[in-house]
Amino acid sequence: MxxxxxxxxxxxxxxxxxxxxxxxxxxxxxxxxxxxxxxxxxxxxxxxxxxxxxxxxxxxxxxxxxxxxxxxxxxxxxxxxxxxxxxxxxxxxxxxxxxxxxxxxxxxxxTMPGVDRPAICAILPNQKNGPTYVLDLGANVDCAAEHLHQFALMGSALFANIEGNPRPKIGLLNVGTESIKGNEVVKKAGELLHTEHENGTLNFCGNVEGNDIFEGTCDVVVCDGFTGNVTLKAIEGLGRFFRNVLVSEFRSSLLNGLGALLAGKALKTIRQRLNPSRFNGACMLGxxxxxxxxxxxxxAYAYECAIKRAHEAVKRSVLLRISTTMAELLQNSKDHQAAEKIKKENGIQEQETV
Amino acid sequence: MxxxxxxxxxxxxxxxxxxxxxxxxxxxxxxxxxxxxxxxxxxxxxxxxxxxxxxxxxxxxxxxxxxxxxxxxxxxxxxxxxxxxxxxxxxxxxxxxxxxxxxxxxxxxxTMPGVDRPAICAILPNQKNGPTYVLDLGANVDCAAEHLHQFALMGSALFANIEGNPRPKIGLLNVGTESIKGNEVVKKAGELLHTEHENGTLNFCGNVEGNDIFEGTCDVVVCDGFTGNVTLKAIEGLGRFFRNVLVSEFRSSLLNGLGALLAGKALKTIRQRLNPSRFNGACMLGxxxxxxxxxxxxxAYAYECAIKRAHEAVKRSVLLRISTTMAELLQNSKDHQAAEKIKKENGIQEQETV
Structure with a gap:
């Protein structure tokens, strides 16, 4: 409805x-x-x-x-x-x-054990022709460092299981790459994620900036829901602006119209590659x-893409897989109690650690 | 250097x-x-x-x-x-x-009287073929509501004096247009700006979302420096991504190459309209x-644009004008002391209020 x-x-x-x-x-x-x-x-x-x-x-x-x-x-x-x-x-x-x-x-x-707050995770295209997962995109407008930490664990688990890459690179969205940059929340989150990198739980590649979303610098970009939501909508707004300029300029003269006709295939590919509908369907994670x-x-096309994304997640047993990965991550991380709880619920047997 | x-x-x-x-x-x-x-x-x-x-x-x-x-x-x-x-x-x-x-x-x-923190203000293009002023873009990563309030006053004064529009529409960047939306800081800032609208100081049009920057919904978009910086860099990243897709697709086949040749004028106009260099040169306001x-x-072209922008500001006596406008705005607003100080410094004579 x-x-x-x-x-x-x-x-x-x-x-x-x-x-x-x-x-x-x-x-x-x-x-x-x-x-x-x-x-x-x-x-x-x-x-x-x-x-x-x-x-x-x-x-x-x-x-x-x-x-x-x-x-x-x-x-x-x-x-x-x-x-x-x-x-x-x-x-x-x-x-x-x-x-x-x-x-x-x-x-x-x-929510899953170990998760205080679910997050909204969208998938955006990048210049390396791969996906960049970005979360949170608006579920949590006021975040503490611990929430960003959890978003990183969840994003890592989702990426690992959908893209088949067990060690996705996690970036923390900030105003600069140096670790001294940012507001208090993001600085503290950076420290937590750095610890997770040290103990091998996450593949944290440090702070990233807005442009890194499209450069494919990392696989998963973590941010609070306020920043994520504003950024996503600004991106969409620019996308529409760009498309409108493209269309209006090509229509503005007969010669351009002819050129556009000949350039039709390229324009179609461009529209396809940049079509935001393809990336519709954000996952409510956690x-x-x-x-x-x-x-x-x-x-209708965009909505179909969202259904496809849900279908894909079902086919790949993403929910069980994320639970398993989260339990493993939390086992390495500080939250052992949550890890035990997830394992018990999912019937995951204790394995010998190497 | x-x-x-x-x-x-x-x-x-x-x-x-x-x-x-x-x-x-x-x-x-x-x-x-x-x-x-x-x-x-x-x-x-x-x-x-x-x-x-x-x-x-x-x-x-x-x-x-x-x-x-x-x-x-x-x-x-x-x-x-x-x-x-x-x-x-x-x-x-x-x-x-x-x-x-x-x-x-x-x-x-x-800083100017009445300004606790200077802000960085950039000018972005919008679909109405006008400029959207956005501040702060990174000078202040931790902001209180009062700072956003001051950014709104400064942004309004800058827009009024550069664009010759005495009542620019001010929007507060948020995750939704309803006044209940957002984190605590932005909600409180919304209340302050609403009061300024009621007393006629500002032309506050309420909350705006990321996409509104490009839709030209308002003239000045106010946000904290963290959100602004991340958003601006994401926009720039997407701009480069677009350009690369455009170039690579048009080069990918001979026919496309011919089409691109015929579509040359349109492509040139598109590149020109979307060229981020044109908008280089952010003002450190306050x-x-x-x-x-x-x-x-x-x-070199982008840097020339930044020099031009500074030159334009000098020619239009923007500094004196902003001081004057800020004094007027603060006179209406709560901060009478700061207003008196600005007037005294600028030798602005007291006028009869109608």
Whole structure:
């Protein structure tokens, strides 16, 4: 139901996704009559791999978290997350109100042991043609150094398990690369991460700056949710600006129009490589369940990308893997108690340490 | 002497600037023999509008502020700022160590009345083909709400006097537009700015998000130096990424190459509109003197733009105007004492209030 465009985007995106992924099944959660009407409009009212689950209420984009959490107990968001909790669904994807999605997820799914606060992790492209994971992107606007430390552990675990690189390079977003740089929180976080590097828990490569996100200097960029959110939105704003300049200049004269026609393939590749939709679908990390957040303004293609990302995480057993990796990291780190708890819950057997 | 490229950039930039501005004069401050050798290399050893002023030391990019401030008393940076203080120069432009430049400027020039901390203000392009002023970009990594309040007053005064718009729209950079959004500092700053809007001091349009910088939602965007610095560098990183994708795709095939040739004019305009060099030259705002900071990595064209910006500020008597505007703003605001002080210093006569 969520996002700026609602079912007009989420239903076509679901159908496109199912067209690509022949073994996947989707449960569409929301106002049943509206969803079925939209399916009918798309000639898919009897799709064999779609189930519709009714939820009478909708969390609005401007609903305060309190309303979403306490009042709307039959919202599509809440019902969907409850299904993840019950094991009826493997993951939840939503384009709705971020604050509400995080609060409901936290309330129903709880956080992993060793995690005080879940974080939102997005994947951005870099000049090395690889991904840069960035977290937190807005779940935590006031962070202590310990939270940044946990974000680093979670980001490292996610990257390791999705990208198949056991020692991802972790960078701490700062105003300069020297360790004396930054505000008090980030300086202290730098010390914690340095200790984790010394004891072999993390591959911490020190402070990085804003431009390093795109230069691929490190694999995972850690920051507080305020900085991360502002930076991400500024990046998106610049992306749109750039695209508009590109389009308007190529349309501005006949000769340019002809040139653009001939340059069509390059322009298409450029649009494709820089298309922010491809990177839609941020992971809410640190929960005992998979929840993915699509942009509210996502179009059908972007929303399909977010579903794909959730599907990929399910296929790769990312949740179990992250739990395992987190337990290992915490074992090396200071938080042994949390590590034991994770292992016990996941039935992970104690291994001999070399 | 400063910047990543030193005299190889600053001297040609100075000559290009003087070629454009026929009435301007430049004082090149630094190691005299090296500067004169560079001038000779550019066949300008006897340029009638260039004076060379010797300074035996150089502040390095990685010098701690303490070293720059206390040890290197004959650095080019310090000598240049001292000349501004003495009235021998109207403005100082440097591509050197930002922290050192700010610390020395603050020490020698002092801050304006009503200003606790100077801020760095850059001008970015927006989709409305106008400028967006953003401050602070790194002078203050730990800010209280009162500092953001002062940045808003300074930014408003700068925009008003450079752009000739007496009521610039001020936005507070945040993670959402609703007033309940953000961390504690930004929420409190929002309240202070709202009060200033109510009493007519500022034209505060509320919270803005990262993307608003490029959408031209407001004229001046206020943020703490940590967020501002990270965001600016991320934007620059993305800009370089875009440019590289553009260039590499157009070169990747002969047909694309031909298309690019025909699309040449559009590409040139795009490069020009998006060229970050055009926007080089950030103003160190809140000092009793004009100091402009060029990017360390600036090439000659970018450095020339920074000199132009400083020259423009001198021509428009920006320093006196800002002092006057700040006095007016502070008169309306709570800080009457500071307002009286500014007026007295600038010889501004008391006017009847309507």
């Amino acid at each position: 969520g996002g700026d465009h609602g079912l007009g985007v989420t239903v076509p995106a679901s159908l496109a996704f199912l067209g690509q992924e022949r073994a996947a099944q989707l449960i569409l959660v929301g106002q049943k009559d509206l969803i079925e009407a939209e399916l009918k409009k798309n000639r898919a009212e009897n799709h064999p791999r779609i189930t519709v689950r009714n939820a009478s209420e909708v969390v609005r984009m401007d609903d305060p978290i309190e309303i979403a959490l306490r009042r709307k107990k039959d919202s599509s968001m809440r019902v969907a997350i409850q299904m993840v909790r019950n094991g009826e669904a493997d993951a939840c994807v939503s384009a709705g109100n971020t604050g509400a999605l995080m609060a409901i997820s936290r309330y129903l799914l709880k 929960l005992r369940g998979l929840v993915f957040k699509s942009h509210g303004s996502a179009d | 400063g910047g990543d490229h030193g005299l190889g950039v600053t001297v040609p930039a100075s000559l290009a600037f003087l070629g454009q501005e026929r009435a301007a004069q430049l004082i090149l401050v630094g190691q005299k023999d090296l500067i004169e050798a560079e001038l000779k290399k550019n066949r300008a050893e006897n340029h009638p509008r260039i004076t060379v002023r010797n300074a035996s030391e150089v502040v390095r990019m990685d010098d701690p502020i303490e070293i720059a401030l206390r040890r290197k008393k004959d650095s080019s940076m310090r000598v240049a700022i001292q000349m501004v203080r003495n009235g021998e120069a109207d403005a100082c432009v440097s591509a050197g160590n930002t922290g050192a430049l700010m610390a020395i400027s603050r020490y020698l020039l002092k 000092l009793r003197g004009l100091v402009f900071k060029s990017h360390g990595s600036a090439d």
